[in-house]
Amino acid sequence: MSVLSDNYKRIVSEIEGKITNPEELEFVKEKVAELSMLFMDIIDNLADKTEEKIQQMEEKQKQIEDKINMVESAVNEIEGDIYEEDGNFDFEIVCPYCNYEFTAEITGKDEITCPECNNIIELDWNEEDEDGCTGHCSGCHGCEEDEDDFDEDEQDEEDNEDDM
Numbered sequence: 100m101s102v103l104s105d106n107y108k109r110i111v112s113e114i115e116g117k118i119t120n121p122e123e124l125e126f127v128k129e130k131v132a133e134l135s136m137l138f139m140d141i142i143d144n145l146a147d148k149t150e151e152k153i154q155q156m157e158e159k160q161k162q163i164e165d166k167i168n169m170v171e172s173a174v175n176e177i178e179g180d181i182y183e184e185d186g187n188f189d190f191e192i193v194c195p196y197c198n199y200e201f202t203a204e205i206t207g208k209d210e211i212t213c214p215e216c217n218n219i220i221e222l223d224w225n226e227e228d229e230d231g232c233t234g235h236c237s238g239c240h241g242c243e244e245d246e247d248d249f250d251e252d253e254q255d256e257e258d259n260e261d262d263m
């Protein structure tokens with residue numbers, strides 16, 4: 100901008116050196132100013148339009164990035180599901196017959212054959228039935244109410260039988 104205004108001043112002083120009639124000088128200076136304002140307007144317009152286009156492009160790019168992010172997270176989710184199926188269903192099993200340790204992929208099965216002794220191992224997915232629990236089963240949290248403190252227990256059992 101300073102180079103531009105330096106040149107502008109030089110041009111004006113050159114005009115002042117040539118035109119001696121003050122009225123003509125004033126007129127020419129005015130017209131030169133008008134002309135330069137015209138060019139400034141054009142430049143400003145161009146700059147505005149360029150900026151507008153850049154903003155539009157940035158906005159579009161942001162939309163594209165958003166879409167890419169959505170696709171990426173969807174892919175990650177799918178990947179997660181796949182790994183879950185591959186990983187989490189590989190169970191470590193200890194054979195109760197021969198103590199052989201092995202891993203097996205189990206999906207919906209409730210028994211599996213031991214590769215060492217060929218005995219069939221039953222898999223208990225659910226906690227032991229309350230009837231079979233002596234209060235010391237692996238999934239036991241509150242089954243130890245064998246004491247006769249509560250008469251309610253007996254009543255509950257009777258209710259259950261009625262329901263059946």
Ligand SMILES: [Zn+2]
Pocket residue numbers: 194195196197198199213214215216217218
């Ligand atoms: Zn075995």
